[in-house]
Amino acid sequence: MKSLSILKTLINIYYYLMLIAFSIGLITAPILLLTQKKYDVSFLGNTIDLTGIAIWKSIIALILIGGILFLYFKSIQLIKNSVNHISKGAYFTEYLAGNFKKIGKLFIMIGIGATVAKMVITLLLESQIGFSLDSTLFVFIILGLFFLFLSEAFEKASQLKKENELTI
Amino acid sequence: MVKIKILLGIITLLIVVYILHFLSYFFLADYFAEISKSTESKIVFGKYNLVIGLIQSIVIFFGLIISFKCMYEIIKRGFFTKTSKKLMYVAGIIFLFSGLVALSLDSIRLFNSANQGTLIGILFMDFLLALIGFIILIISEMSCIGFEIKSENDLTI
Numbered sequence: 001m002k003s004l005s006i007l008k009t010l011i012n013i014y015y016y017l018m019l020i021a022f023s024i025g026l027i028t029a030p031i032l033l034l035t036q037k038k039y040d041v042s043f044l045g046n047t048i049d050l051t052g053i054a055i056w057k058s059i060i061a062l063i064l065i066g067g068i069l070f071l072y073f074k075s076i077q078l079i080k081n082s083v084n085h086i087s088k089g090a091y092f093t094e095y096l097a098g099n100f101k102k103i104g105k106l107f108i109m110i111g112i113g114a115t116v117a118k119m120v121i122t123l124l125l126e127s128q129i130g131f132s133l134d135s136t137l138f139v140f141i142i143l144g145l146f147f148l149f150l151s152e153a154f155e156k157a158s159q160l161k162k163e164n165e166l167t168i
Numbered sequence: 169m170v171k172i173k174i175l176l177g178i179i180t181l182l183i184v185v186y187i188l189h190f191l192s193y194f195f196l197a198d199y200f201a202e203i204s205k206s207t208e209s210k211i212v213f214g215k216y217n218l219v220i221g222l223i224q225s226i227v228i229f230f231g232l233i234i235s236f237k238c239m240y241e242i243i244k245r246g247f248f249t250k251t252s253k254k255l256m257y258v259a260g261i262i263f264l265f266s267g268l269v270a271l272s273l274d275s276i277r278l279f280n281s282a283n284q285g286t287l288i289g290i291l292f293m294d295f296l297l298a299l300i301g302f303i304i305l306i307i308s309e310m311s312c313i314g315f316e317i318k319s320e321n322d323l324t325i
Contacts, residue, residue: 003309007302014295021288047289079303091310092317138182139293143300145175150307152171153247157314160321 008087011080018073025069033058048121057124064117068110075106092157100154104147111140169243176239179232186229193222212277220273224266231262248314256311260304267298 033055048065050058082099090096115137123129193200200218208214238255245251271294278287 003302004306007299007306010299010302014292014299018292021292079299083303083306086306086310091313138178142175142178142182145171145178149171149175153314157248157317160314160317164317164321 004083004087008083011076011083015076015080018076022069022073026066029062033062048125050125053125061121061124064120068113068117071106071110071113075103075110078103078106092154092161094155094158097151097154097158100147100151104144104149104151107140107144107147109144111137111144114140172239172242176236176243179236179239183229183232183236186225186232189225190229212280213273224270227262227266227269231259231266234259234262246318248311248318250315253308253311253315256304256308260301260308262301263304264298264301267294267296267301270294271298 048061050061078099082096082103085093085096085099119129204215204218208217211217213220234255238252238259241249241252241255271291274287274291274294278291
């Protein structure tokens with residue numbers, strides 16, 4: 001599959017770009033936090049302005065954002081590993097089904113976690129309780145359920161494959 | 169199968185939301201035109217943003233319709249069938265295409281905008297959409313192999 005090698009390259013590019021962005025964020029956030037200069041944090045398509053708020057509030061917001069981004073990073077890493085596994089020609093294996101299950105759970109956690117994190121951050125920054133349903137929640141829950149379903153389908157296929165191999 | 173049924177429910181909900189979104193364009197056309205006019209000088213692509221947004225919504229709407237059909241087919245006949253493979257392939261193409269278009273448009277916006285922090289985050293999401301489209305394409309190819317395994321298994325006494 002030629003498209004598989006393209007996908008592998010694209011996922012590798014995406015993964016390493018994320019790694020660079022994540023590392024830059026980890027280095028710059030504490031510096032900006034201490035210097036109290038203007039800084040915005042980009043969080044799954046949203047921007048959160050943390051300029052001029054109390055340090056403890058910024059720390060809580062950054063921990064929440066960092067936690068969600070870490071889960072996102074972890075799920076992309078699992079996708080990368082799965083694609084590498086597929087590229088070796090191993091299609092229906094328990095490893096792949098297990099990976100899809102983990103990715104699905106992580107995506108659902110990101111969807112729900114990001115919505116809760118936005119609520120907490122709004123509470124911290126604007127002192128008001130607000131709940132908003134946006135595309136992040138839907139996109140990640142859809143992707144999560146899709147991967148969970150795929151894990152079931154791949155588990156079934158791996159069983160069928162084993163049965164086939166055992167048949168004389 | 170419970171997960172795919174929940175997924176079908178969410179996709180149905182999104183299709184309804186998109187229909188309401190299109191109806192709002194139809195009934196509140198003047199209001200949207202006014203907003204577009206007042207912001208066109210401040211944002212990249214100016215007055216074309218409204219049309220670009222509408223076209224992107226239509227493409228995603230078609231992707232959702234195909235996904236709905238695909239999931240309905242999977243619930244009815246199982247995952248490893250030729251029809252679900254074809255539908256998954258089309259859905260993959262649509263999501264890949266819309267992800268790539270969004271990625272290109274947002275890249276242009278990134279180079280012409282002051283709010284680059286937000287746009288970088290959006291670019292990562294666009295890239296993810298394109299990647300998911302690509303993954304669906306690969307999985308549709310893999311389901312073909314699954315279909316062969318299942319057919320062999322069904323033939324075995």
